[in-house]
Amino acid sequence: MTLTLITGASSGIGAATARALSAAGHIVIAAARRLESLEGLCDSLEGEALPLVMDVTDPGSISSALEEAQAFAEARGGIEWLVNNAGAAESAPVTKADEALAARMMEVNFHGARRLMEALLPGMVRGGSGAVVNVASSAGLAGYAYVSAYCAAKHALVGYSRAVSAEMESKGVRVGLVCPHYVDTPMTAASLEKMAQKTQKSPEELRAFLASENPGGRLITPEEVADVIHSLLSEGANGSLVELDGSEPVGNGE
Ligand SMILES: NC(=O)c1ccc[n+]([C@@H]2O[C@H](COP(=O)([O-])OP(=O)(O)OC[C@H]3O[C@@H](n4cnc5c(N)ncnc54)[C@H](OP(=O)(O)O)[C@@H]3O)[C@@H](O)[C@H]2O)c1
Numbered sequence: 125m126t127l128t129l130i131t132g133a134s135s136g137i138g139a140a141t142a143r144a145l146s147a148a149g150h151i152v153i154a155a156a157r158r159l160e161s162l163e164g165l166c167d168s169l170e171g172e173a174l175p176l177v178m179d180v181t182d183p184g185s186i187s188s189a190l191e192e193a194q195a196f197a198e199a200r201g202g203i204e205w206l207v208n209n210a211g212a213a214e215s216a217p218v219t220k221a222d223e224a225l226a227a228r229m230m231e232v233n234f235h236g237a238r239r240l241m242e243a244l245l246p247g248m249v250r251g252g253s254g255a256v257v258n259v260a261s262s263a264g265l266a267g268y269a270y271v272s273a274y275c276a277a278k279h280a281l282v283g284y285s286r287a288v289s290a291e292m293e294s295k296g297v298r299v300g301l302v303c304p305h306y307v308d309t310p311m312t313a314a315s316l317e318k319m320a321q322k323t324q325k326s327p328e329e330l331r332a333f334l335a336s337e338n339p340g341g342r343l344i345t346p347e348e349v350a351d352v353i354h355s356l357l358s359e360g361a362n363g364s365l366v367e368l369d370g371s372e373p374v375g376n377g378e
Contacts, residue, residue, distance in 0.1 A: 127151040128357065129193060129203050131180055131240060132210030134161035136309030137259060140346035141207055141353050146171040148354065151200055153193050156210065172200075180210045180236025181228075190243055202251065205357045206244050208237035208281075209259040213311060215270045215318065226273045233277035238284055245288070245297065252296040255357045258285045259349070262305045262367060282365075289363040300356040300364040306334045308343040340370025348374040 128145050132138035133154035139161075142152045146169040154162045155178040162175035174196050178189035197203045211233045216225055237258050248254025263271060264278030282301060289299035306312055312334065316327040323330070335343045351374050352366050368374065 125149055125151060125201075126204045126357075127153065127197050127200050127202065128205040128207060129153040129155060129176075129240075129244070130207040130209060131155045131178065131236065132259075133165065134158045136311055137304075137307060137346045137349045137353075138207070138209040139165050140350040141209065142166075142173065143169065144347065144350040144354050145357075146173060150205075153196065153203070155189060155193075180239065181231040183239060186236075186239050186243065202247065203244055204248070204251075204254050206240060206254075206256045207259070207353055207357070208240055208256065209353075210236050211259065211261075211311075213263075213271060213274045213315065215274075215315070217270055218272050221273060226276070229273035229277040230280065233274065234280040234284070237281055241288060241299075245292075248297045249292075249295050254297045255360070256285075256288075256297070256299045257353045257356045257360070258299070258301050259353070260285070260301050260303045262303050262369070264301075264303055265367065286363070286365075292362055298356075298360060298362040298364075300360040300362070300366070302349060302352050302356065302366050302368065304344050304349050304368040305338040305340075305370060306343050307346055307349055309346050312343070335370075338370040340372070342370045344368055344370045 128150055130138050130141050133142045134156035142154045146152050152173040153176050154165055155176040157179050159177050166173035166175045176189050179185040260281045261278045263275045264282040267275055285299055285301050292299055316330050319330050320327045
């Protein structure tokens with residue numbers, strides 16, 4: 125039984141990861157900004173779970189949330205696994221992008237994960253064990269039109285994770301990355317709504333379009349991503365990167 129802190133656990137991939145880890149017998153700390161959603165999730169889990177309010181863009185919020193998390197974790201073996209999943213995607217043509225958009229994308233998609241790693245890795249290194257999985261994206265490996273700031277932030281997360289995993293060699297701590305293509309979550313639903321307003325196409329047409337953009341020709345399920353996160357946490361080699369493109373069904377996610 126391992127205790128895992130998951131950011132962005134109020135929705136989508138993060139909530140699916142909390143369910144998968146809890147079903148496998150692990151204790152979960154489910155972090156995000158929306159307490160009500162986190163409480164609903166934690167109540168629905170069979171195992172022990174702590175809902176934790178944390179805004180990963182706010183260092184003060186992270187440190188007070190981590191105090192609460194460490195107090196909870198103390199009697200339960202400490203925080204051994206970390207899933208940096210909180211993220212947001214905003215689109216804009218580069219000709220209309222601005223400073224604030226770039227800052228928002230970097231804060232939530234890169235600096236949030238960096239802050240959590242900087243806070244928790246020292247304890248893991250001292251204990252000689254631990255695992256971190258960062259949820260980047262195929263946008264961390266390739267460029268996509270109209271989401272340049274999101275792509276830049278996810279590339280930053282991939283580069284940072286690779287550098288940290290090199291530092292973790294021989295320290296007993298493993299750092300891995302998962303890079304999914306389009307996943308069927310509220311984030312994708314919100315993007316479809318926005319695209320529908322801009323293009324006059326229906327969200328259903330656009331959904332089929334996004335599915336066809338994935339190499340596997342279908343949207344990935346959040347449960348498939350959760351399965352990959354779970355296996356990286358439990359047995360992934362340090363420096364692992366899994367790109368999920370919908371070509372192969374994963375675990376029980378289909
Ligand atoms: N959907 C896709 O196609 C796709 C593809 C590749 C990668 N990803 C990545 O997968 C991760 C999860 O996305 P999802 O698709 O599951 O989206 P989602 O359903 O919108 O979930 C995003 C989560 O991030 C949390 N979050 C956002 N801003 C936050 C902040 N400032 N502090 C703390 N938590 C914050 C949200 O919780 P609150 O609002 O309650 O704070 C929510 O729980 C993201 O990093 C995303 O970039 C998604």
